[in-house]
Amino acid sequence: MGRLFNPRFGTSPISLGIPIVVFIFLVFAAPHFTSGENLSNLISQIVVLLIGSLGQLVVALVGGIDLSIGSLVSLTSCVISTQQSLATAIPLCIGLAILVGTANGVGTAVFGVHPLIMTFSMATFLQGVAYFILPAPSNAIPAGLQSLANITVGGAPIAIVWCVAAVGTTYVLLRRSQLGLHIYAIGASAANAHLNGLRVVPSTIAAYVFCSLSAVCAGLFLSARVASADPTMGGSLALDSITAIALGNVQLTGGIGGVLGAVTGALTLGLLANGMNLMGISPFVRSAFTGVLLLVAISLQKRKVIGL
């Protein structure tokens, strides 16, 4: 238990309890919530948010924030729509992610631009590129892309494989690799990390690249799931992923948070969206309710500093 509630990972009884309470509530309140079809549907709905939140988590751990992931998801879908086959589309998207992540990381770590400004400008820029490549939604996607999201593996929807892979990769990065340790150290205090001989700039850039890569993965999955490309597809993902990690008690000041927080946060948002949809509640009421929940959760998990 002590290990679970280690303050470094930010996991608190509240952040763990919220999705459980929401789940139990929905089991009784929402019709057909526990049907197998709905549960597998729920997982495919959560994948994109979960992958985005895991990327956002890594950036938040170095004390950053990435507002550009929504636009990057949109851009990914636009880029793959220009390609004929997956063999060229996927490497192109990965190259794009590395480019965007490096630019974000260099801007914040080398030039000291505030991450909100850097990544918001990047989001504006990428949105422009997305509209430039693909002015209107199209369903010209490479053959075989749909199988990335719609097949079943051993009876389970492939969405589960994506979730497990994303959570596993992030867990290994943060808890089993040197880079993960460095990311926590930099987030706790970049100056101290530097004095202790850690290479702050490359590690920060790596965190942003990881976030961009996860955005591209989310974009691939989303394009495959809806079987079309859309320059506005990413839309609210940046803010949703920040909401998710905040629900998981990941601190935006850096150094505190863990995979479990991102998972519980994304799960909470996904459960709310799915359950309230089943209950026939308007999406606007849902978003207001999500806001209230976020405000309550964040108020109950007190920090030491005032401000950002």
Add this chain to the structure above:
Amino acid sequence: MTALAKSRETNPIVSAGRWIVGLPPAYPLLVLLFGIAYFTHPHLLSPLFLMLMLRQAAPLGLATIGQSLVIRCRSIDLSSAGVMAVTSYILTSGTIPVSPLAAIALCIVVGLAIGFINGVIITVRKASAVIVTLAMSIILTGAVIAFSQFRAPGDVPEILRNVVTSRIGGVPVAALLWLFVLFPLHYIDRVTVFGRYVRAVGSNPLAAEMSGIPHARIVLVAHTVSGLFSVLSCFFLLGFVGVGTVNIGQDLALNSLSASILGGINFGMGKGGMWGPAAAAFMLTFLFNFLTSFGLGEPGKLMLQGLIVIVAAIAYSKRQT
């Protein structure tokens, strides 16, 4: 060594150069934009057009005042979209049967209240300002849309439309109001104890706290003021549009953030005044119009806008270190 230092001090060209380099990036960018416009689109520099632009910049300028104050206290306010939705609802939905003036007063009170609640949660519960104000925006926008879903938006009160769209001697009243707000604020910022406290809290919150400066209270006041300016900014936007809309001012929160940074304000540096962000708000408005006049279309506009803000922020941040 001393000779070098002395020559630096006395050489007027060098000191002028240093002064220019130390200016917020909004000023050189504005000069650069004017320069390019002079050669490519001279009609953009006609007094008539500049006045229009000044009017158009007023809402962003007002929102930037609040945002820059909050940023200087090392906090941030992303709630303006929500405040705008509420203001629009109160003024135009007709569900609150009061006279236009009372509705306007009510909006101001609500704006102050929202800012105050943001401030209380941020200072008392010590929650992250990004999350609190974002959540506030989500709650307000969601609630307002849910309430007004089945009702067509009404007209903006005539008095508001008339005030913000009228002109005095060719100068738009909106622009005049904006500038008249800036003068007393500049005075408050430079001379009063509150202005000094904001600087102290922004430069080093811990040192400010230890020196007995009411750190939390300053942040609280800054957020309350920011809520007020979001409402004022919305008055202008609604006055220009004429009818109620909940989608108004969606990008205002982040644009006012860009304007603050380009205006020489930054997180964790007590620096910056009122005129830099104001110039930046005008510069951004001019830039949006300028890019439109090139016939770039939406994609090119977005790309250039993003690039320019990145480059300006990088150029400015590099100089600080």
